[in-house]
Amino acid sequence: MKRAIFPLPIFMLPEGYTRLRIFEPRYLNMVKTALKNNTGFVLCTFEHDTPFNISAQGCLVDIIDFDQDDNDVLLIDVFASQHVQINDVYQDEDELRHGLVSPCNTPYWYKDSNNQIGEHYLLHDALKNVFDGNTELNLLYKKTHFDKLPWIAARWLELLPVSIEKKQQLAFETNFDNLLNFLHTVINNEFA
Amino acid sequence: MVSQQQSPRCEPNTGKYTAMPETPSKELMQALLDVAQSRDKKAFSYLFEYFAPKIKRFGIKQFGVEAQAMELVQETLTSVWRKAHLYHSDKGAATTWVYTVMRNASFDMLRKMKSNKEENISEDIWPLLNDSQDTHHEYSDHLEDKQIKRYLDKLPIAQREVVRGVYFQDMSQEQLAHQLNIPVGTVKSRLRLALQKLRNEMGDQHD
Numbered sequence: 001m002k003r004a005i006f007p008l009p010i011f012m013l014p015e016g017y018t019r020l021r022i023f024e025p026r027y028l029n030m031v032k033t034a035l036k037n038n039t040g041f042v043l044c045t046f047e048h049d050t051p052f053n054i055s056a057q058g059c060l061v062d063i064i065d066f067d068q069d070d071n072d073v074l075l076i077d078v079f080a081s082q083h084v085q086i087n088d089v090y091q092d093e094d095e096l097r098h099g100l101v102s103p104c105n106t107p108y109w110y111k112d113s114n115n116q117i118g119e120h121y122l123l124h125d126a127l128k129n130v131f132d133g134n135t136e137l138n139l140l141y142k143k144t145h146f147d148k149l150p151w152i153a154a155r156w157l158e159l160l161p162v163s164i165e166k167k168q169q170l171a172f173e174t175n176f177d178n179l180l181n182f183l184h185t186v187i188n189n190e191f192a
Numbered sequence: 193m194v195s196q197q198q199s200p201r202c203e204p205n206t207g208k209y210t211a212m213p214e215t216p217s218k219e220l221m222q223a224l225l226d227v228a229q230s231r232d233k234k235a236f237s238y239l240f241e242y243f244a245p246k247i248k249r250f251g252i253k254q255f256g257v258e259a260q261a262m263e264l265v266q267e268t269l270t271s272v273w274r275k276a277h278l279y280h281s282d283k284g285a286a287t288t289w290v291y292t293v294m295r296n297a298s299f300d301m302l303r304k305m306k307s308n309k310e311e312n313i314s315e316d317i318w319p320l321l322n323d324s325q326d327t328h329h330e331y332s333d334h335l336e337d338k339q340i341k342r343y344l345d346k347l348p349i350a351q352r353e354v355v356r357g358v359y360f361q362d363m364s365q366e367q368l369a370h371q372l373n374i375p376v377g378t379v380k381s382r383l384r385l386a387l388q389k390l391r392n393e394m395g396d397q398h399d
Contacts, residue, residue, distance in 0.1 A: 011362070126371070126372065129371060130363075130371050133371060158362060159362050159363050159368075160362065160363065160368065160383075161362060161363055161364055161365045161367075161368055161379075161383070162383060162387070166387065166390075169390070169394070170390065173394070174390065174393065174394055178390060178393045178394070181386075181389065181390075181393075182386045182387075182389070182390055185382055185385055185386035185389060186368075186379075186382045186383055186386045187372065189374075189378075189382060
């Protein structure tokens with residue numbers, strides 16, 4: 001399927017939410033079209049060395065809410081429904097990028113039901129604290145899944161102050177155990 | 193073992209024979225002060241003669257290569273020449289101060305070598321300042337400016353409410369420290385450790 005693509009220095013995984021400020025005409029058009037046709041658009045990582053700065057994968061997002069800020073700029077809340085592969089990127093006359101996107105099952109650990117919270121409850125507790133302590137984050141997330149370890153790991157990965165590149169490496173290029181180890185080291189100081 | 197042509201400053205002041213020559217602390221301190229106060233070249237060459245072989249030995253241990261050890265000698269002693277005015281006798285022995293300068297120079301070199309070889313750890317964690325200057329306009333305003341967010345926590349609450357944006361992307365190290373109730377320095381070292389472990393797990397194929 002063909003979708004408009006919005007490259008930003010952002011890291012998002014399925015079932016994540018984020019808020020964007022939309023003011024450029026090309027992206028206002030993108031939002032208009034996405035709402036009209038109920039198609040959403042693709043949010044991907046801004047790359048410095050790829051055609052049109054588009055990364056190979058991105059997240060298909062749905063616009064779930066909108067508002068405006070104090071300067072009357074459009075704000076949209078988006079929900080990442082799915083991770084997608086992006087191909088055949090081109091740019092239209094308004095400099096909006098489009099591409100052919102196809103669903104992919106990455107990160108592969110995300111849907112693995114064997115990943116139980118169990119011994120990893122500290123990751124759960126600490127994330128719960130973050131949500132409880134941040135009204136914005138709490139309001140942004142219309143749906144949470146604190147009972148699912150992959151959801152918890154994904155949110156931590158989005159939130160932690162490491163580079164997008166490292167986040168991608170952790171999400172897609174290493175196994176779930178390594179990711180959990182990483183999180184435990186940072187969050188619980190476990191030198192396992 | 194004791195050189196016949198020792199500089200007079202280096203004369204052991206006890207007059208007693210010792211297997212290890214004593215550190216001429218007083219002389220070194222005086223030389224350093226002379227360099228600081230009057231850019232005394234003779235005093236500097238005295239410091240050079242005393243420290244160069246020791247720094248070189250440390251450098252060889254550190255880098256395993258003589259060329260780099262010599263670079264460390266040069267880096268350290270140039271810094272000593274330039275920064276001597278920052279030394280005060282009440283800060284402790286001249287040797288301590290010079291070795292601190294040496295250690296810093298050595299860390300700098302290691303860091304440089306590392307960033308040539310692989311990614312610099314600090315850039316892994318703080319990519320925002322160097323990154324994306326050229327393409328900044330492309331997206332800067334679509335996301336709440338992260339750098340502003342980073343300063344948020346330092347603002348008084350009232351101001352924070354004004355600046356605090358619409359947008360929540362990721363946490364600053366300060367925010368994470370606050371959340372976990374630990375010092376920022378601890379966050380930094382845990383992140384560094386975690387990244388290092390990750391690198392070990394994944395081998396070198398990504399560097």
